[in-house]
Amino acid sequence: MKTENQDYKNIPGWGMDIDIDNEPTYPMKNYTGDDHKRSNYERSEQQKVDVELLKSNERPQYSAVFGNTVPPSGLSGIIRRYAFKHSEDRYRHWIPLILADRVNAWEGIIEDIGNGILPNVLAERGIKSELRYNAKNFATKTLVTIAATVLSIALIKKRK
């Protein structure tokens, strides 16, 4: 552990009141003192980095293992790459990631269509269970949506 004052143990009273049982995180943490060795611990072999992996800039290297799923791509990928230039402390990290997720949902629909799949959004949202257990609510929502759509169209037509 780095310290500015190499002589800190000679400060009068240093360490006199150490009480290892006064560990507020116990029993979650069995304090060993290893924290002061920082990142000098035995580490597993590094997993081969063979996909684009965005890394937090709050750590110097990749973790020994990592998830290799869904590398960044498309417009959402550009936004995610921007987000990872900033630390986890910054809004400009998290807010772009939320934005990227929304963009990514639309990219998913485009990707499906590109693959010849017409996404069955109703099925993906669990329409069967909705009709079985929540039919009244579903009918109400549907009627409100239809009414709002018809009203909006009528208003637009009237303005023209």
Added chain:
Amino acid sequence: MLAMNYRGPFRVRVEQRPMPEILHPEDAIVRVTRTCICGSDLHLYHGMVPDTRVGSTFGHEFIGIIEEIGPLVTNIKIGDQVLVPFNIACGKCNFCKQGLYGNCHESNSMATAVGAIFGYSHTAGGYNGGQAEYVRVPYANFGPTVIPADMDPDDAVLLTDVVPTGYQAAEMGGIKEGDTVVVFGAGPIGIMAARCAWFFGAARVIIIDHIEYRLEFAKNYAKCEAYSFKSMADPVVFLKKTTDWYGADVCIDCVGCEAEGNTLQTFTGKVTLMQAGAATALQWAINSVKKGGIVSVVGVYGPPFNYVPIGNVLNKGITLRANQASVKRLLPKLIEHVQAGRLNPKGLITHRVPLEEISDAYNIFSKKLDECIKTVLIPSAKH
């Protein structure tokens, strides 16, 4: 293989996907036999967790059979039936060595604010989860635990998250004999936390929610008092009054970022996303606990920030304790509780659904339809 595929908020489906591969010498491939939908999966499903990418497979509660192992895996063998803790931990870094297995430093490159969790966004490491027929399990020498031969698989799958998280919620409360413990949230974790509070000597356990069937379930399962905040003008005043105007000794937040009950929190946290979800339960916990009391948090919040009365934490001298459950640390004790019949995890399960019906299973759990408490997905009829 069949696997869940996230397509955007409120949209999931099952489809054929490539088999997972060994990517590291300490990896294993597990054939999933039971997997659950967790309340915290709903935060992903609702699009609340940043960096949840389309095409991901969720699922951090699963058990299965070891199908393949990497060359350095020695602690388990092909054919073993294992339960897999939801957190991915190396067992070697300083955090793991001190029992903080939910905070491993060698499994998540993408964030330092959270350890790695199976199928829980790229913020939690970008791993696929267990809502699939097969899943890659890193650090297989450390995480997977062989299921005792006499253990019901439905009990085992709940030992991957629900039971340890509920138990640790109570443990972090530092409950003393005779304490009054208030648990916010009557979902599976809250119910388990209320049940486990008794292990630590609580004299009174109160659970607060607004869904009547869940309150009724909690009252029976956890042998606690259960109240709906909808029947109260002000939950904090109610809790003060019911504790002789003193405050609870311990308050536990088992709700997290999708709480209801406070218009401002809901508007800023869920409607406009101006904070990382609605922190209503945490606000109530801080304001309902006694001076010098302990607030334990296992409800999941997003990383950015939340509006909570931190000034009251200071002025009341509250100890705030929180963490992802350290599953591996707690397993020996919890397996013993289950085997001795003191805990009945599978009693929480209300729905057993084939993996193929995952879209409906998420909808049912998300909207709390059909009196759903806990859903188990079964990947294939042959299991």
